[in-house]
Structure formats: structure tokens, C-alpha cells
Amino acid sequence: MTGALFAQSLVLGVLLGGLYALLAAGLTLYFGVMRVVMIAHSAFLILAAYLAWYFHERTGIDPLLSLVVTVPLFFVVGYGMQRFLVSRLRPITLTTMSVLLTFAVALTIEGLLGFVWTGTQRRIQLGYSGTSIEVAGVSIAVVKLVAFGLAALSLGALYLILRRTSFGRALRATTQHPEAARLIGIDTDRVAGLGFGLGLATAAVGGTALALDYTIYPSLHWHWIGPLMAIIVVGGLGSIPGAAIAALLLGVAASLLQVPLGTTWAQTVFYLALFVTLMIRPQGFFGGRLAQRF
């Protein structure tokens, strides 16, 4: 691999890793707060991508503007999903049953997407779709930069919400010790609902970013959920910083491996990392002591 090719792959890997980081942050948020394995996260991601595509098709306006609708919409749907579906699962089997429940939701979304928009592949064509900028000999597609910027902004916003707001502190407290959180007056059920909404809102942002650069079709979510699950296990279940670090590292690794191995085999790096993690450090590499409690 030449130096230029390496640099190109590295930059693409960082950009892809940023998107993975946002999506994995949402996924690990569900698990951290509610011990829910949200298989439907990537299905909502593809739904958001479809909504962005449809918005652009109907209005001709930049799909980024669809976020004004999809982010609050997904937040409300997430809140409702937690309060009316997930919270009805028995606590003792919550994690296991949430896999089945959200698997069913994922299949339903996939079916509805196929029913409404058929299985035809869709792609957004924008004025800047084919445009690239060159920095130090590395060519970067503008859509990838926009997607990365969107992911970075959202992660920054998520960080600020979790660190600087009263709700964020309540959410983190609920994640770290639910019973103690209840005993200091936090309405943990409401916090769980809002946390679920926040997680799904990240899917709305991620889906829109995805729609800028990817061809979409209803079953595309299966392609995403495996790597995302691997990322949150490697990062340490429930740890958002852990998920972000693992996402960036694995995104870069997958991108670098694409050159010698090809796109399909490069994806195996996620599963390889998953196996290695489960064998030598099941609590994940970046989750700290919190992850050890799961």
C-alpha cells in the first residue's frame, strides 16, 4: 500500500468511524439506561434515510432540512416505544426479550418500507454529490465530510446534554445505579423513556447522514446492525465514550483493510474484534468499571 493510498484510507476510515460512533452511541444508550438490546436501531436508521430521500424527492430541498422533522419525530416515537412497549417487558427477562421485541419492530419497519417504497434501490442526487475537496493529496468527498460533520455535531450535542444538563445527570445516574437514582427522587421510568427517545433521535441524524452518501434499500439495516453491535461490545456495553472510541478504531481498521482484502472481507474486522473481546475482555475495552457491572 502506497503512502497516499494509506492516507486516503485513513481519512475515509475516520469519516466512516465518526458516523459509526454516532450510531453506536445511540445503541449503547439504550443498553446503558435500560439494558435493552435495540436490534431495530439500524432499521430506524434506514427509515430516517428513506424519509430524507422522500423529503428531497418531493421538495427538492437539501435532505439535511428533513432533520427538523425527523429528529423530534424519532424522539417522540422512541419515548412512546419505551413507555408503551419496552417497559411492559418483565424486568427479569428484559434484556433477552428486548432482542425479540426489537427484532420484530425491525422486521415491521423493513416490511413497511418495502410496501410503501418497494424494494428498488434509492439514492439522493445532490448538487454536491460528486464533489470532492483535496487536502494534502487526499481526496475527500463533500458528502462524507458533511455526514461526518453532522455526526460530530450530534455527538458533541449528546455529550453536552449528558454532561451539562440536569436531565443528562439524571440519565447517567440512572445508568450507573438505577435504585440509588430512584431513591434521590429521579423518575427513572420517565428518564428511561427520554433516554430511549434520545437514542432514536441519533438514528434520525445518522440516517440522514447515511442517505447523503449511500444507496438505500429496505433490508440495508441488516448490513449495519452487526458492526454496530460489535462496536458497543468492544467499547464496553453502556459506555458512550467507549462506543465512540471503538467506532473510530474499527472504522479506520475496516477502511484500511478494504485495500488488501476488498469491501466484503474488510467488514469481518468488526466480528473478529467482537470474538477477541468476548474471549479476553468480555466487559469491553473502554467501558471502565461501569461496563463490568453488566
Add this chain to the structure above:
Amino acid sequence: MESELESELAPQATAGQAAEPGPAAEPLLRLTDVQAGYGRAALVLRGLSVTVAPGSVVCLVGPNGAGKSTVLKVASGLLKPRAGQVVVDGVDVTGRSPQQLLAAGLSHVPQGHSVFPEMTVAENVLLGAYTVRDRSEVEARTDFVTELFPLVGERWSALAGALSGGQQKQVEFARSLMVRPKVVLLDEPSMGLDPKATAVVFEQVRRMRDAGTAVLLVEQNARRALESADVGCVLDLGRVHITGPAPDLLADPRLAQLYLGGRPKEVS
């Protein structure tokens, strides 16, 4: 066996009740004939009654499975009683949520470590005032708890999970006092601590009492807990079998043999 024990200790029980505050001092917390259990399983508490007077430390001791921790869970709203009554400062709060009971004046420090380990000591303590909207009150309470527990102020910016077990317990105590509670419920505060840290924890229980907060304490380390308490209650099979001044319970030979693991303490 139980009835024999009860009859033998009856005079002490009477003495214990006499030592409790009279009618002028209305209890801050009163549990009356409480029955409670988990799910469909058998009852853990079978008609338990206990009171906590202002400015006192009441200690519940008894064998494993007696229902000690369940009493605190019922009092703080984590477990709804199937029968009976919970009254806080004259107000019936039976069956209310933990949030409502916190507002009524009950603050519960659960068993084991309950700090938020990935948050700083400051965040932990200030979260204790999560339901308090008045900033000046939060500042006043922060000053109060950092004065009562100097270590909390010294380790203000440290990660709570990085503190030792005894230090974490101090953070939990400080957090529980941020809402100006009437009664603090402490569930086995010495669990997992070495003797030195245990001594510090019980010293701080007394300091909480001296600072004006009543304490309902549950402990496995019965002898140590009774040494710090004003009133002791011996639980067995979900009921209070004996109530009395803690020094009297410590001095009783039968009680020492059955529940305190050895000879009675000599009371001067």
C-alpha cells in the same frame, strides 16, 4: 423457643418502651402492622411495627431473612406493603412512590455501594438535591454536608468510584442529607468495610443524629450498631420481637447469645 425468649425479655421490652419519647415527642416515622413480601412469595414482614423518634438512632438487628432490609424498602417506597400503615411526621404515606416519600422527608441509603461511580463526588452530592429547585438551599446544604463530612469536600472533584468503600459511604451519607430529610434510612452501612472504616461510619451515624437527623439503621454487625444506637429492635420472622434502649439490649445475656454472637457487654 421464641415465646420463651419473648416472655423472658418482656420486662426489658417494657423498659425499652418507657425509654422512648413520650406523647410530647410525636414519632417522625411510624410503621404499624406492616405486611410485605416480594412478588407472589410468602410474606417477609408479618405485622411489623416500629417507630423512630426525633433526634434518635433506631437500630434493627436480627438474623438473616428476618426482614430488616425489607422494612427500609417499605419505608422508602421501593416496596409497597400488602397491609399496614406508614406515617411520616403525622402524614399517612402508605404505598407512595420513592419520590413522594423523599419529599415527605425519608432519605434511603441502600445496601452496598450506591454512589454513581463514573461521576465526581460533587456530582454525586449535588444529585442528592435533584428535587430541590432553590439554589440557595442547595448551597446551604452543600456547606452543611461538607462541614459534617470534611472528606467529601476534600475529594470534591474525585471520581466517586475511585474512593475507598468507607469514603464512598460518606459520599452516600452526604448525598442523603442534601434534601434536609427528617429520617435517614441506612441499610447495612458497614457492609464490606474493614474495622477501621466501620468505626468511622458509625461515628458519622452519630454525627448525623447529633446534627438533628433521626436515623433508622439496619445492620448485620448488631453489637457495633447497638453501641451507636439509642433504641434497638430485634426482628425475627418479619416481626419486632423485642424493643428497648440499645444499652439494655447489649447487656442482656440471652440476647447476646442469640443475636450478638457472644457474651453481653458490661454496661456501667
